[in-house]
Amino acid sequence: MKGLNIMEKKNVTFKDIAEYTxxxxxxxxxxxxxxxxxxxxxxxxxxxxxxxxxxxxxxVARILANGQTExxxxxxxxxxxxxxxxxxxxxxxxxEQYGYKxxxxxxxxxxxxxxxxxxxLLAYKIEGMIILSYTIPSEELASYNVPIVTIExxxxxxxxxxxxNYAGAKQATELLIDNGCDVLIHLNSDMTDEVPAYxxxxxxKDICAERGIKNExxxxxxxxxxxxxxxxxxxxxxELDAKYPNQKKGIFMPNDTYxxxxxxxxxxxHGTLPDDYRIVGFDNSPISAEAVIPISTVDQQIDTMAREAxxxxxxxxxxxxxxxxEPLEVPLHRIVTPVLVRRETxx
Amino acid sequence: MKGLNIMEKKNVTFKDIAEYTxxxxxxxxxxxxxxxxxxxxxxxxxxxxxxxxxxxxxxVARILANGQTExxxxxxxxxxxxxxxxxxxxxxxxxEQYGYKxxxxxxxxxxxxxxxxxxxLLAYKIEGMIILSYTIPSEELASYNVPIVTIExxxxxxxxxxxxNYAGAKQATELLIDNGCDVLIHLNSDMTDEVPAYxxxxxxKDICAERGIKNExxxxxxxxxxxxxxxxxxxxxxELDAKYPNQKKGIFMPNDTYxxxxxxxxxxxHGTLPDDYRIVGFDNSPISAEAVIPISTVDQQIDTMAREAxxxxxxxxxxxxxxxxEPLEVPLHRIVTPVLVRRETxx
Numbered sequence: 044m045k046g047l048n049i050m051e052k053k054n055v056t057f058k059d060i061a062e063y064t065x066x067x068x069x070x071x072x073x074x075x076x077x078x079x080x081x082x083x084x085x086x087x088x089x090x091x092x093x094x095x096x097x098x099x100x101x102x103v104a105r106i107l108a109n110g111q112t113e114x115x116x117x118x119x120x121x122x123x124x125x126x127x128x129x130x131x132x133x134x135x136x137x138x139e140q141y142g143y144k145x146x147x148x149x150x151x152x153x154x155x156x157x158x159x160x161x162x163x164l165l166a167y168k169i170e171g172m173i174i175l176s177y178t179i180p181s182e183e184l185a186s187y188n189v190p191i192v193t194i195e196x197x198x199x200x201x202x203x204x205x206x207x208n209y210a211g212a213k214q215a216t217e218l219l220i221d222n223g224c225d226v227l228i229h230l231n232s233d234m235t236d237e238v239p240a241y242x243x244x245x246x247x248k249d250i251c252a253e254r255g256i257k258n259e260x261x262x263x264x265x266x267x268x269x270x271x272x273x274x275x276x277x278x279x280x281x282e283l284d285a286k287y288p289n290q291k292k293g294i295f296m297p298n299d300t301y302x303x304x305x306x307x308x309x310x311x312x313h314g315t316l317p318d319d320y321r322i323v324g325f326d327n328s329p330i331s332a333e334a335v336i337p338i339s340t341v342d343q344q345i346d347t348m349a350r351e352a353x354x355x356x357x358x359x360x361x362x363x364x365x366x367x368x369e370p371l372e373v374p375l376h377r378i379v380t381p382v383l384v385r386r387e388t389x390x
Numbered sequence: 391m392k393g394l395n396i397m398e399k400k401n402v403t404f405k406d407i408a409e410y411t412x413x414x415x416x417x418x419x420x421x422x423x424x425x426x427x428x429x430x431x432x433x434x435x436x437x438x439x440x441x442x443x444x445x446x447x448x449x450v451a452r453i454l455a456n457g458q459t460e461x462x463x464x465x466x467x468x469x470x471x472x473x474x475x476x477x478x479x480x481x482x483x484x485x486e487q488y489g490y491k492x493x494x495x496x497x498x499x500x501x502x503x504x505x506x507x508x509x510x511l512l513a514y515k516i517e518g519m520i521i522l523s524y525t526i527p528s529e530e531l532a533s534y535n536v537p538i539v540t541i542e543x544x545x546x547x548x549x550x551x552x553x554x555n556y557a558g559a560k561q562a563t564e565l566l567i568d569n570g571c572d573v574l575i576h577l578n579s580d581m582t583d584e585v586p587a588y589x590x591x592x593x594x595k596d597i598c599a600e601r602g603i604k605n606e607x608x609x610x611x612x613x614x615x616x617x618x619x620x621x622x623x624x625x626x627x628x629e630l631d632a633k634y635p636n637q638k639k640g641i642f643m644p645n646d647t648y649x650x651x652x653x654x655x656x657x658x659x660h661g662t663l664p665d666d667y668r669i670v671g672f673d674n675s676p677i678s679a680e681a682v683i684p685i686s687t688v689d690q691q692i693d694t695m696a697r698e699a700x701x702x703x704x705x706x707x708x709x710x711x712x713x714x715x716e717p718l719e720v721p722l723h724r725i726v727t728p729v730l731v732r733r734e735t736x737x
Binding site for chain 1: 398404415419426427459460461469470473475476478479482483487489491492493494495496498500503505506507509510511512515530533614615617650651653654657658662676677679680681683690721
């Protein structure tokens with residue numbers, strides 16, 4: 044069973060064993076994954092080193108002994124929004140730093156499946172969860188009694204990392220005003236002020252009121268399916284063209300995936316991005332830079348958010364491992380400051 | 391610890407318990423995740439039902455008892471290619487059918503980190519792996535002695551699911567010929583004939599030779615970073631424009647992510663997709679339909695491939711659970727037939 048063992052990551056790494064034995068890291072990893080590929084003599088040298096370095100055996104036995112699985116659940120609403128895929132990528136890449144392994148689930152708004160999945164994770168004694176999905180209220184999440192960090196969703200009862208949505212939307216709105224737009228339009232879904240993204244709606248309304256700019260808030264559910272979103276956005280553009288002819292329209296979209304659809308629909312309708320349209324997205328997810336006309340957006344600093352979320356989660360998980368853990372008295376909420384990115388869909 | 395228990399998924403589901411007790415599935419899931427939210431009386435009714443239905447306790451204890459973790463590792467090269475994100479999405483969504491939970495890792499070509507990660511998964515006794523990453527040779531993968539299915543990579547020593555790359559590329563090449571192109575150009579990376587995607591290069595050369603069509607194979611590593619890929623593709627277009635003026639160029643791109651970059655670069659250079667360019671991508675990943683001009687492509691049927699991969703893996707994993715498992719004598723290789731999708735980048 045030698046091939047199935049592994050050292051305790053937090054104490055002894057491949058690098059440590061490589062340094063101790065003088066072998067390369069490749070040789071050490073071969074020892075674990077494919078021992079027959081190295082000589083018996085070298086296998087013995089490494090086995091001796093593992094003993095000297097106090098190497099720990101089978102992880103499953105260890106889980107039962109101390110309850111530490113090094114597993115973290117990640118619950119994502121969908122992979123349609125480029126923002127979610129980018130965030131997932133950043134979360135997964137923290138493996139090199141912390142050694143936590145991620146059980147990933149995409150809920151697609153099937154609330155009961157999501158609950159059942161989380162129940163399973165808890166039964167398997169995962170150490171913590173990062174939750175981007177918004178189906179389960181934070182009060183229920185808190186009752187699971189496991190370290191949790193949410194990202195950009197209702198978070199009253201659990202720790203969270205959010206963008207400063209108000210500050211980001213303020214910059215987006217001001218950029219459109221500075222572009223000389225006659226009327227500002229913000230599309231967003233229907234939500235309560237408990238959702239962090241509500242700050243975008245509030246900032247849009249506040250700044251437009253302050254600056255005395257004509258504006259329209261369009262509350263619409265564009266969904267997570269491309270053709271439906273495209274049809275709805277096409278209809279909205281037709282309405283805006285009819286309602287505000289010869290007026291410069293500044294459109295603030297709720298995310299870059301939708302901003303890219305709006306851009307493409309306008310290009311198909313007018314041959315190019317017309318002079319009477321300016322567009323700003325939100326997120327700075329890859330699609331905003333990759334669009335045919337790179338899209339101005341609000342950079343949520345997805346990598347920073349993922350790193351902060353993991354840091355906040357690791358702190359909670361480590362606390363649990365102490366002899367006398369002191370749980371947080373109140374949930375911690377970290378706010379990441381977004382940065383305006385000016386590209387070609389604004390002046 | 392009532393809240394941390396869960397029934398054996400394969401035997402008793404939330405639905406079974408709901409039907410047995412007459413409660414809703416929501417109530418049952420509350421019982422597991424947040425028992426205090428339902429009355430003591432109802433908690434007791436559900437507890438009785440679990441006993442009657444022979445409900446199984448803590449999963450970790452079960453893992454030690456029978457070695458079944460219900461965990462599957464998924465190793466992905468990167469999330470830059472839309473194909474990988476789409477495939478991941480399809481793999482994760484098999485949870486509802488099989489109950490397997492997925493540990494996801496993105497290797498980004500860091501071979502040693504990938505090996506270390508796999509070592510950890512093996513130490514945790516995962517039941518199987520789906521591998522899209524191409525860093526570790528299949529001979530080494532086979533030596534891990536755990537059920538494995540690879541997708542679209544070198545697969546000599548392990549089970550796999552691949553596209554019929556030759557058939558797909560044949561259709562793409564013929565479409566460009568039927569579009570009256572004077573010269574056909576195929577971009578692809580340098581690879582050996584052990585890689586399934588090599589079939590695309592072969593079909594392109596074969597069909598061009600058969601039909602006596604002028605052609606050029608451009609071997610280039612466009613990488614997994616947008617700006618680099620865009621710069622390289624821009625340079626290639628400049629060269630093609632200079633080399634083949636007034637000739638209709640049929641471009642067969644190795645994937646839709648790159649096909650979309652080529653389309654966007656051409657639109658930026660010429661204001662639209664010029665009459666002397668036709669483009670076909672490969673994969674039918676979401677970006678091909680979402681592009682400003684929807685891209686003709688070869689549909690790999692990503693959902694079918696994910697389903698076949700999981701089916702092939704589950705068969706192997708189930709075999710292991712038998713008293714006298716009979717390992718496969720030779721690795722199984724399933725081939726999925728691709729379908730040509732004609733959109734607007736060809737006539």
